[in-house]
Amino acid sequence: MPSTLTEATDPWCLRPGESAALLRDHPWRRFVVLGDSVAEGLCEPVPGYPDVQWADRIAAELRAVRPELAYLNLGLRGLRAHQVRATQLVPALEFRPDLALVVCGGNDAFRPAYDADAVDAELAAMVEALRAAGADVITVGMFDVSHSPAVPEPLRAGIGERMRRLAKHTRALADxxxxxxVHLTDHPLTxxxxxYSSDGRHGSARSDAVAAAETLRILGTHLGQPIDQEVRVTGTGAS
Structure with missing residues (x-):
């Protein structure tokens, strides 16, 4: 990444006015986040990018349209998928959300014994309960952290295979x-x-900015707002 690149000039981030157009008249009033450290917001600072994590960015943009939006982030580092469901689903439902972000499974996929079907079952249980309660649910195929320079070379192939299997399964579950x-795994920047952060497990402030942009574009598509496909597909056209 060129040292002069900032969020304002990054072609993969939101352009001025883009979020307002994407979320114009959105219906959501109660936004809840469930998950692990990605949901909680562990990201490494990067010069030129505000130190604001992904879910907080989404909430801020939703609030820019509806200042009364209530926001609850239950994300907690280190949790596997079954722990997220066991500890966060009940309080998430008690919050009465109409929009929910569920992101977990990464801690499972980091383990060689990763059981894709078991993680699928946990994700499905959360999604189905939230949907039954009337919430729109956002799911995520995460960036492939095996590309982080901090991941030891001998571990890179195995982690990459499992992260991509998690993303493939989550996409099938979403369908x-x-x-x-939000499918970030095959993003051109992956x-x-x-x-990526220097710990080899998390993202940087840039990844959170890019993930927020992609998430808001998915929300805009759901709302029927026009999406600039040139920006989305090629990363060109940013101000």
Missing amino acids: RLGTLH ADPSL
């Missing part, structure tokens, strides 16, 4: 259950080292 799915 089956009708979620608003192999860019600037997206």
Whole structure:
């Protein structure tokens, strides 16, 4: 990443006025986030990018349209999918959300014994309960952190295979259950080292900015707002 690049000039981030257009007249008033450290917001600062994590960015943009929006982030680092469901689903439902973001499974996929079907079952249970309660649900195929320079070379192939299996399964689950799915795993920047933190497990402030842009574009598509496909597909056209 060129040292002069900032969020304002990054072609993969939101352009001025884009979020307002995407979320114009959106219906959501109660936004809840469930998940692990990605949901909680562990990201490494990057010069030129505000130190604001992904879910907080989404909430801020939703509030820019509806200042009364209530926001609850239950995300907690280190949790596996079954722990997210066991500890967060009940309080999430008690919050009475109409929009929910569910992101977990990464801690499962980091383990060689990753059980994709078991993680699928946990994700499905959360999504189905939230949908039954009347919430639109966002699911995520995360950036492939095996590209992080901090991941030891001997571990890179195995982690990458499992992260991509998690993303593939989550996308299939999203198709089956009708979620608003954000697929970051095959994003053109996924192999860019600037997206990852020095711990080899999390993202940077840049990755959170890019993820927020992609998430808001998915929400805009759901709302029927026009999306600039040149920006989305090629990353060109940013101000």
